[in-house]
Amino acid sequence: MKKKIPYRKISQILFFIIIGGIAVNNALEEMGNGLPFIPALSLHAICPFGGVETLYNLATIGNYVKNIAASSVIILSLSIVLSIIFGPVICGWVCPLGSLQEWTGAIGKKIFKKKYNHFVDPKVDKYLRYLRYGVLIWVLYVTARSGTLVFKTVDPYFALFNFFTGEVAPQALIILGLTVGGSLFIERPWCKYACPYGAVLGVSNKFRIFKIRRVKETCINCKKCDKECPMNITISNQEIITDHQCISCMKCTSDQACPVKKTVEFKTK
């Protein structure tokens, strides 16, 4: 059988290296040790969520929140266009924090086998999934009031590439530790329960152009798609996946988990 090219894995590794390299080099440059052949841009300048944080200030006083630049708003706009077309691919294919959780989760899967990613009672989990909207509202409120990046003080993404700079608040390091440690038990705990940017992009699942579609006529009800979904979405009883937590990872499709050809596909119709 022809070996499939792991496009998503390649994309995740590439973006981890590119984003991490740029952010770490920026921190090194501020310490006077940057490498000249790597662009030194602050993580805030290349973070699309910075674009969300600055929207209120931009709309009301025409200014960016401190540390945010036009580049964040441009990257945010691109990520929204991508999400409208393909769903939250930024979460599933690009975000280094999502990738790190997934890689840690691979160890958790080896340890806990079938129990992995099933530690939280589904009745409780269902409600916990809405926490990230609460985080989003909190971030927008405190940022609009203060005009500064308050989220930076708890942001595990910022902590991940800046932990050695002395700029990272202890609580952000603790949250990063909890996120990575939690990934040993739950797949992508930060994405599921807390990420405010995931909350923004997740809405696109309701109207995205390319959707995950299941053909019920050819489905043999093996539930392999459900088992493979990192976000615990039940695919096997739906025809179109519109769950707000889908990250467009494609793991459920007939190219990957589903054993029946053309039964779970990523397409417009």
Ligand code: SF4
């Ligand atoms: S496995 Fe399918 S339903 Fe689950 S997150 Fe990935 S693309 Fe979405």
Ligand code: SF4
């Ligand atoms: S993996 Fe494919 S055949 Fe099995 S339940 Fe899911 S859609 Fe049906």
